[in-house]
Amino acid sequence: MRPILFLLPAVVAGALVPSAAIPQTVNVSLTSRYVDNTFNDALSKKPSLQTDISYDLSKHVYVSAYAYTGFEKPFADDSSEYGFEVGGKWSLSKKATVTLATGRYANYQGKGFDVGDWYAKAGLTYGRANVSASVLRGVTNTVLINSSYRLPITKRLTVTPSIAYFTAQKKLNPGVAVDYRISKRVSIGGKFVLPQDDITRRRTPYGAATLTYAF
Numbered sequence: 001m002r003p004i005l006f007l008l009p010a011v012v013a014g015a016l017v018p019s020a021a022i023p024q025t026v027n028v029s030l031t032s033r034y035v036d037n038t039f040n041d042a043l044s045k046k047p048s049l050q051t052d053i054s055y056d057l058s059k060h061v062y063v064s065a066y067a068y069t070g071f072e073k074p075f076a077d078d079s080s081e082y083g084f085e086v087g088g089k090w091s092l093s094k095k096a097t098v099t100l101a102t103g104r105y106a107n108y109q110g111k112g113f114d115v116g117d118w119y120a121k122a123g124l125t126y127g128r129a130n131v132s133a134s135v136l137r138g139v140t141n142t143v144l145i146n147s148s149y150r151l152p153i154t155k156r157l158t159v160t161p162s163i164a165y166f167t168a169q170k171k172l173n174p175g176v177a178v179d180y181r182i183s184k185r186v187s188i189g190g191k192f193v194l195p196q197d198d199i200t201r202r203r204t205p206y207g208a209a210t211l212t213y214a215f
Helices: 003-016
Strands: 025-031 048-056 061-069 081-091 096-106 116-126 129-138 142-149 157-166 171-181 186-193 206-214
Touching: 081 116, 096 129
Parallel strands: none
Antiparallel strands: 025 048, 025 206, 048 061, 061 081, 081 096, 096 116, 116 129, 129 142, 142 157, 157 171, 171 186, 186 206
């Protein structure tokens, strides 16, 4: 187990930006169940404390990292995961942005950095819509296509439905994320998914409640 590796992007960022610089975004969330809206799947039935950090190294280049831990065995149970991503983003117009990135999803089921997927990702955001394709190599070995659309219901409430498709497994996982902003820094929300089992092909619904603080 090497949970310290999730700090690698922050170390790189610290070497490339002035010492006075701070992370562009830092979000810390407490969730009742580890539900993921990239894979649109439930990865654990137990609570998880999740930290996401992102830096802009320049106008186009960014680096991000995440570290999620369960409470039964910190960084060593099925609610734990960590990884990093380095990428670039370019504006095509006022509404359209292209993203290219590579990174590592690691510590699946709390089994360390060697258990996970390396990935390369290409994404396009147009207005409220986003679509991305990721080539995963490691545990999953598939192309993951994710499409989502952000729907502002009110000034505080946002609903984001999404679809995740796995080409190797030939399965389609729908999901939705709900976010309600209580204040500038605090929000509550929920994640709901309906993943398909690889073997039985049956679908089971899962949901999770979240509390997030943005630094």
